[in-house]
Amino acid sequence: MISQLPVTLEHLYNGATKKLKVTRHIICPGCDGVGGVKGSVTECSTCKGRGVQVHVVQIVPGLVQQTQSTCSVCRGEGSVIPDKDKCKKCNGQKKIRNEEILKVEIDKGMRDGQKIVFSGQGDQE
Template sequence: MCMPCHGTGVQVRMHQLLPGIVQQVSTVCLNCQGQGQRISQKDRCKTCGGRKIMRQKKILEVHIDKGMKDGQKIVFHGEGDQEPGLEPGDIIIVLDQQEHAVFTRRGEDLLMSMELQLVEALCGFKRPVQTLDSRTLLVTSHPGELIKPGDTKCVLNEGMPMYRRPFEKGRLIIHFSHKLKELERYLPEKMNPEQTDSMDEDLYIYADLEDCDLESRRRHRHQFYYMDEDDCASTGGVQCHTS
């Protein structure tokens, strides 16, 4: 014997096992599919068939603000799956930053490498750099500004825009290297390893080169070795008389 669900969504079945012994089994109501109410066939929605749920495509426009970072999330509240009696879920967009062929991002700074010829490192250079926002920077080094291999220079306010402060930017950091292999073809050959190995190291005293400030050294010596006649008199020295 089956009993209607009476709006509960659960159908009760009664099975008589033995005289005077009855088993009661509760199952999901097949008529209302557990919803607790039945809709007649003529009143059912032609789209969902009375299930009260339908699939729908919706286009969401995702706006990426300047300066947003890898892994940052954009949340569309209430745009997820919906079911009767339940609050709709959210759609969460997670940003995945792709690698760039020239620039590497480090926070608000952009890093890049630039290889120079020897004449550029010694005599200055002008190199165009295409920015991410389609501008062209002319990176300039003036004659006399020696750029050594491994030097790092930066251009202020040409990095990534800061999040929610788009008019403030980080730095463009440039790491320099030189085309030394090409230069070796035009210079005398280096000493062979066999020649250096044959040297008697006991005959040599190793001397390490260090940076020096000649002007500072000259001022230091001038302080100790120069006195005029007034200085000599004030220190109680004996005045020299000439005949």
């Protein structure tokens, strides 16, 4: 995740502390990233847990075409959660959007365009 923070020449010369609002995806604390009630997640019966559907079409006798597409039932997840068991906080999505304000220290003498890395502050997988 990359965010830009506008600063003045004075900030770069003297140093400053600025606040940066970031929105990131974090694992849902309501279901611990499961998406619903523990034990309610089942393998998708349409794709057999693979997340993709294979379609075979006969074009002419002796010639078939095979295509693969994302499963329309589980949307590529390989598992499904009944609506009644979905997490109320994330609605079965396993992640939620979280807005945070980061405190950014601009050191004296920093260059224009210099990058500052915040370890562990990206989207969670």
